[in-house]
Amino acid sequence: MSVTIEKAAPLTVGSHVRDYLSRVRGGDIGSLPAVLGLIALCVFFGIMRPAFFSAGNFANLFTQGAAVTIIAMGLVFVLLLGEIDLSAGYASGVCASVLAVLLTFHGWPWYAATLAALVTGLVIGLAIGFMVAKVGIPSFVVTLAAFLSFQGIGLILIRGGTNVPVRDEVLVAISNKNVPPALGWALFLLGVLAFAAIQLWQWRNRHARGLISEALAVVLFRIAALVVVVGAAVYVLNLERSRNVLITSLKGVPIVVPIIVVLLVVWTFVLHRTAYGRHVYAVGGNREAARRAGINIDRIRISVFVICSFMAAIGGVVAASRANSVDANTGGSNVLLYAVGAAVIGGTSLFGGKGRIMDAVLGGAVVAVIDNGMGLMNASAGAKFAWTGGVLLAAASIDALSRRRAAATGNR
Amino acid sequence: MSATPLLELRGIDKGFGPVQVLRDVNLTVYPGEVTALVGDNGAGKSTLVKCVSGIYAIDSGQIFFEGLPVSVNSPRDAATLGLEVVYQDLALCDNLDIVQNMFLGREKRSGLVLDEPTMEQLAAETLASLSVRTVKSLRQHASSLSGGQRQTVAIAKAVLWNSKVVILDEPTAALGVAQTAQVLELVRRLADRGLAVVLISHNMNDVFAISDRIATLYLGRMAAQVKTTDVTHSQIVELITAGRSGNLGLSENGGPR
Numbered sequence: 001m002s003v004t005i006e007k008a009a010p011l012t013v014g015s016h017v018r019d020y021l022s023r024v025r026g027g028d029i030g031s032l033p034a035v036l037g038l039i040a041l042c043v044f045f046g047i048m049r050p051a052f053f054s055a056g057n058f059a060n061l062f063t064q065g066a067a068v069t070i071i072a073m074g075l076v077f078v079l080l081l082g083e084i085d086l087s088a089g090y091a092s093g094v095c096a097s098v099l100a101v102l103l104t105f106h107g108w109p110w111y112a113a114t115l116a117a118l119v120t121g122l123v124i125g126l127a128i129g130f131m132v133a134k135v136g137i138p139s140f141v142v143t144l145a146a147f148l149s150f151q152g153i154g155l156i157l158i159r160g161g162t163n164v165p166v167r168d169e170v171l172v173a174i175s176n177k178n179v180p181p182a183l184g185w186a187l188f189l190l191g192v193l194a195f196a197a198i199q200l201w202q203w204r205n206r207h208a209r210g211l212i213s214e215a216l217a218v219v220l221f222r223i224a225a226l227v228v229v230v231g232a233a234v235y236v237l238n239l240e241r242s243r244n245v246l247i248t249s250l251k252g253v254p255i256v257v258p259i260i261v262v263l264l265v266v267w268t269f270v271l272h273r274t275a276y277g278r279h280v281y282a283v284g285g286n287r288e289a290a291r292r293a294g295i296n297i298d299r300i301r302i303s304v305f306v307i308c309s310f311m312a313a314i315g316g317v318v319a320a321s322r323a324n325s326v327d328a329n330t331g332g333s334n335v336l337l338y339a340v341g342a343a344v345i346g347g348t349s350l351f352g353g354k355g356r357i358m359d360a361v362l363g364g365a366v367v368a369v370i371d372n373g374m375g376l377m378n379a380s381a382g383a384k385f386a387w388t389g390g391v392l393l394a395a396a397s398i399d400a401l402s403r404r405r406a407a408a409t410g411n412r
Numbered sequence: 413m414s415a416t417p418l419l420e421l422r423g424i425d426k427g428f429g430p431v432q433v434l435r436d437v438n439l440t441v442y443p444g445e446v447t448a449l450v451g452d453n454g455a456g457k458s459t460l461v462k463c464v465s466g467i468y469a470i471d472s473g474q475i476f477f478e479g480l481p482v483s484v485n486s487p488r489d490a491a492t493l494g495l496e497v498v499y500q501d502l503a504l505c506d507n508l509d510i511v512q513n514m515f516l517g518r519e520k521r522s523g524l525v526l527d528e529p530t531m532e533q534l535a536a537e538t539l540a541s542l543s544v545r546t547v548k549s550l551r552q553h554a555s556s557l558s559g560g561q562r563q564t565v566a567i568a569k570a571v572l573w574n575s576k577v578v579i580l581d582e583p584t585a586a587l588g589v590a591q592t593a594q595v596l597e598l599v600r601r602l603a604d605r606g607l608a609v610v611l612i613s614h615n616m617n618d619v620f621a622i623s624d625r626i627a628t629l630y631l632g633r634m635a636a637q638v639k640t641t642d643v644t645h646s647q648i649v650e651l652i653t654a655g656r657s658g659n660l661g662l663s664e665n666g667g668p669r
Contacts, residue, residue: 274524279517281512290505294491295516
């Protein structure tokens with residue numbers, strides 16, 4: 001009896017590259033448009049406005065894009081099921097209002113207020129998920145209603161459109177302070193070593209069991225790429241970027257960056273290494289098959305809305321920290337569309353079943369670069385909206401077209 | 413005749429409101445045999461399968477599993493007994509790979525983390541034990557599989573979970589000639605491993621090629637359950653279309669002979 005499955009040709013660097021190219025040609029393009037777009041945008045803005053590539057502006061990109069990226073991470077879960085959460089923006093606003101009101105009007109300590117904001121997010125998600133999964137209202141309608149309601153609740157919470165300041169040092173630090181350079185390097189080293197250890201351990205484990213494993217060179221290349229890209233980023237962020245060193249020194253990785261990295265790692269782990277994550281993909285890919293496999297569909301559907309609103313709450317805290325205050329606009333205007341845009345631009349499919357947390361980060365970077373670069377070019381707010389909208393539409397078109405191509409080539 | 417039937421249905425009745433779909437249906441399924449379940453459209457084949465697999469509740473009658481009376485109230489009950497149904501529309505997730513599909517809902521874990529290498533090994537062993545050689549990689553998405561390969565994965569899933577009874581609903585309906593042969597070969601191998609296989613099919617060639625017994629449903633009643641070697645092609649066709657053939661099948665007035 002021949003067992004071809006285990007005796008298939010060992011994977012080499014060449015076969016890895018060929019495999020990837022054939023997948024791209026087959027319509028499985030993943031984050032490729034986002035990465036290429038990001039490079040193109042950076043080159044364009046870098047040429048038009050040399051200030052774009054200054055260390056100070058580089059640090060700004062992170063703090064500007066943080067809230068949207070975090071909300072987008074939560075949206076990836078909802079989009080994976082082919083659902084949508086239009087209320088994520090204002091949900092973050094409501095959570096930020098809870099935070100600010102408890103902190104400033106009621107004098108709660110920062111940790112208690114933050115906890116209250118996060119719990120608010122969980123409750124919101126539970127309510128939306130219940131309406132969608134148990135009552136059976138389409139998520140579009142539920143979250144559209146929530147979108148309007150949360151806008152109102154936010155207004156009521158902050159007592160009619162006043163600007164509630166957030167002055168707590170710890171909270172303000174999240175978006176406005178930096179990690180000391182030495183600690184930044186230490187975290188970098190820790191992260192890279194952990195990544196390398198996990199990658200090599202997995203490779204060894206598969207190799208030892210006689211399963212098909214990637215070529216070692218591919219694994220090493222991946223580790224090296226991470227070291228170079230993240231190392232360069234840490235190096236640039238550790239440069240002095242204060243205009244006048246005599247008055248104040250400004251250097252180090254913004255505190256939001258490690259927060260985003262931790263969220264990225266945690267949710268990626270949940271999606272790809274736990275049974276729960278597997279079930280999310282299954283429900284998004286073929287709900288009937290998942291049901292027949294004994295997966296509790298309702299529970300999965302509720303849970304993604306809980307995760308989404310919880311992440312919106314974190315995004316709200318980060319946004320409040322960046323603005324030093326909360327007002328009626330927190331989480332409003334373009335926040336939701338930027339977040340949905342980030343997830344879709346990064347390669348998460350609006351049709352469900354396809355997407356990664358990394359997509360939110362890459363897409364968030366694209367959105368932040370557009371916003372930042374056009375700001376440097378003194379473009380009007382109107383032009384920014386129009387262009388970001390255009391990019392979102394382009395990303396959605398790529399999603400739809402690649403899906404069609406995948407269907408035609410039998411890759412879906 | 414082999415030992416006790418693995419699955420035995422006695423006097424199954426099932427109606428939907430005023431429509432009586434199944435009337436006093438008896439069926440015995442033996443281990444190590446392929447029992448073909450044939451009948452015209454609307455004869456009640458699918459309803460019978462759904463009753464056995466716990467999707468529909470039966471109105472009256474009894475189900476015996478390994479000689480013991482059981483009640484099957486949900487698909488989960490059926491799975492616990494060791495009864496797996498491979499549906500015609502193939503319950504595979506396109507965005508998951510072969511291993512992920514085979515273990516869906518019953519993933520192997522070490523602690524909190526999915527144990528991918530173990531799952532991949534078990535899947536490979538199962539496919540190898542069924543002499544499946546048609547899939548390139550276990551890590552290819554279900555979307556890139558052909559109809560026959562999808563059917564193979566769905567069947568292999570039943571084997572992986574040590575099912576005792578596998579019910580296949582039209583496994584070859586959408587397949588080409590070569591793929592049909594492959595799937596039929598696989599079905600035969602399942603029975604040779606000692607499983608009880610129920611094959612629902614419209615294709616008489618398939619039925620005669622691999623079945624040991626043929627059960628014919630006619631308008632919701634079991635017209636006859638016979639050994640494949642005892643009947644001819646045309647007799648089965650008559651049983652399907654008229655409910656009787658010579659001294660086989662239902663009597664003139666419609667009752668059992």
